[in-house]
Amino acid sequence: MPHRSENVVTGVNSAAVSRKPVTRERALQVAVGLADEGGIEALSMRKLAGELGIEAMSLYYHVKNKNEILDGMVEIVVSEMAVASADTDWKSALRERAYSERDVLIRHPWAISEMDARTTQATLRYHDAIIGNLRAAGFSMPMVGHALSVVDSYVHGFALQEASLPLDPTGDISAVTEEIMAQQEMMAGTFPHLAEMGSTLILQPEYAYGNEFDFGIGLILDGIELAHAAEVATAQTDR
Amino acid sequence: MPHRSENVVTGVNSAAVSRKPVTRERALQVAVGLADEGGIEALSMRKLAGELGIEAMSLYYHVKNKNEILDGMVEIVVSEMAVASADTDWKSALRERAYSERDVLIRHPWAISEMDARTTQATLRYHDAIIGNLRAAGFSMPMVGHALSVVDSYVHGFALQEASLPLDPTGDISAVTEEIMAQQEMMAGTFPHLAEMGSTLILQPEYAYGNEFDFGIGLILDGIELAHAAEVATAQTDR
DNA sequence: GAAACTACCATACGATGTAAGGTATTGTCT
DNA sequence: AGACAATACCTTACATCGTATGGTAGTTTC
Secondary structure, eight states, X not given: OOOOTHHXXXXXXXXXXXXXXXXXXXXXXXXXXXHHHHOGGXXXXXXXXXXXXXXXXXXXXXXXXXXHHHHHHHHHXXXXXXXXXXXXXXXXXXXXXXXXXXXXXXXXXXXXXXXXHOOOHHHHHHHHHHHHHHHHTTOOHHHHXXXXXXXXXXXXXXXXXXXXXSSOTTOOOHHHHHHHHHHHHHHXXXXXXXXXXXXXXXXXXXXXXXXXXXXXXXXXXXXXXXXXXXXXXXXXXXX | OXXXXXXXXXXXXXXXXXXXXXXXXXXXXXHHHHHHHHOGGGOXXXXXXXXXXXXXXXXXXXXXXXXXXXXXXXXXXXXXXXXXXXXXXXXXXXXXXXHHHHHHHHHOTTHHHHHHHOOOHHHHHHXXXXXXXXXXXXXXXXXXXXXXXXXXXXXXXXXXXXXXXSSOTTOOOHHHHXXXXXXXXXXXXXXXXXXXXXXXXXXXTTOOGGGHHHHHHHHHHHHHXXXXXXXXHHHHHHO
């Protein structure tokens, strides 16, 4: 019996009518799309293959295993983040990167936990660039290490928190508000401070958790500036 | 054929000779142990059951499903974190909590990503307590929101980064150093700043990424203090 | 002594990643 | 033109996963 090769040419196919050729690159992009829509657990070899109009095992012609797919997906996502040019002042460079990274991670929430586990070229490129910016501004190497660590930790942590909020990003909280209201009453007795914070801050219509990012990143960048200035001052005195 | 009930009494059993009775609590503790040793992917219903000396399906007598096990595991882990007493000053309270949380998350790295996805009683208890500390110090509600957001984001983000480092916490980096050395040469051409940072900072014997936590948490707490003072000052002026 | 409850077990199903071993189409070389 | 390999796909099969369904044996309660 010949393989049912009608699929390939005449192509009345479940997911893709008249298949476009599968490339590693296209497979990775479709994979990112699947993960964006249904979360990382919605990405299986069979579903990805189905979306591409092929069978699961055919993916292994293009990639070594699923882990390599995840590597490629992270690379795509990290590449979407902006890298400031070499002549940007360090504070703007760090700030722009932070906002860009956060925007990208909101679009691809699954990437947050995958990112830290892998080292991508795009991450190295960004780190190299930002070290350049900081060194140009006279930062010592230890201070560069400090700065990178705080900012990266904060941005990733914030993205993680934001992604796990029950609010959908369009701002339509009405669906969950009822549920929260019910919890409110329960909390009022056991956790009075939390209950107060809920009613006077978080449940206010103008409150959006996302805005907390402005405060946090501003505080951290100012703190880095202070620490840098202090270090420079000490070096002056020692001279 | 009767059930092979010899197991229960005479108990020459694969994992546990003469089984201790299984309780929900003991199952959760064993589950935490398994995840600590082999990561969260090493925790399956069958393995957990095996460790307890029972069959997989018997777990469903004690818990509704695996998700409930994860809930319970997170509850255990979060309960290990210290909560400062109500009369502790806000800065010490936040600092102690941050260090305690980080310590616990190093012991249970799998918990980092599980934590944010769930709301536990222990988390609520902590948040309620710390809001109390901050309010007692005269923090406005929005400022409380700011403070909690920065600190929590930073601590979780830092734990995430620290957990994904290839260094084992005993400080024995010799195993990976060779690998890093190889990367060093590769980077020297493409990413000169990174290469320099590697050799002059990170690969120095006295460098430990964990120490960056001191800088970050100090910077953030000082920043919060400044922001709070500024807010109080503004309120004074407006009066 | 019957009924209910407690704590476990066997079997089975669909989903997962992937190892092993095909096959049809296209291109290259002689 | 014929041989042969490279390319891009497929089938089958297996272990492992969470869990639905429906047991059973021992203990308590009435």
